[in-house]
Amino acid sequence: MSSGLDIALIQTRTPATAAGGLAHVEPLIREAAAGGARFILTPEGTNVLEQRRDLRASVLSEEDADVAVLGLRRLAAELGVWLLIGSAIVRSGRTRQDGADDDRAANRSLLVDPRGAITARYDKLHVFDVDLPNGETYRESATVRPGDGAVVADTPWGRLGLTICYDIRFPHLHRQLAKAGASMIAVPAAFTVPTGEAHWETLLRARAIETGAFVLAPAQGGLHEDGRRTWGRSTIVGPWGxxxxxxxxxxxxxxxxxxxxxxxxxxxxxxxxxxxxxxFLPVS
Structure with missing residues (x-):
């Protein structure tokens, strides 16, 4: 295991199509690799950000057919780098308990090695269902099927714990990742502006301090085609906070x-x- 790692976080403003997402992020990844980065991480929704329900279904694909996912796998192989696709929004291909198709998507992190192979997958565990004080309302559970398991993946530099965005608010998840050997924890995100301004840096530093791990948080930023605004401020936190x-x-x-x-x-x-x-005894 090498003691030094040249790392790069890519901050994006992903468009509303996978082709647009790939065209947007590819030059940034190429620049990062040219600058010496051996491990490159992208944000949540790297392939597509589209929350308008009347348009969303038409722009999503299965993971193995998604233009951005396929293009980024080829790019990792071409550049010879490890690449974390922070998340791709893809069709889940799952069924409901009643046997009907579940048309909700998966919000999925994909760890890609320098051959372009996917070595780990993680579906976001905690979906963002909130009513913010400024009147914004989000019901991610309506369009995203949550995952059901935590994931720690091997890299040449140590084990990597996978999380996505809202997961940052659940310290027990990060503790379990650290106990499973994670020396780095990825937090790709598309944080809202109100919660980002109030909580983003504090939460990232807290998770790093609690786990003694590097926290790597590439983020979306700015006004997106679907009307949402995201906070940006991609951040790398050391294990001392x-x-x-x-x-x-x-x-x-x-x-x-x-x-x-x-x-x-x-x-x-x-x-x-x-x-x-x-x-300890439960709270009485």
Missing amino acids: EIIAKADHDEPCIVTAKLNMEAVGKARSAVPALTHDRD
């Missing part, structure tokens, strides 16, 4: 850093909280 690198805006960009993977062991040795769990 320090901000290593971040974007201070919501424009498409690349955030880079060199990670010293030995910092994970040092943080966990200094505060070995992952080994201090105790059973």
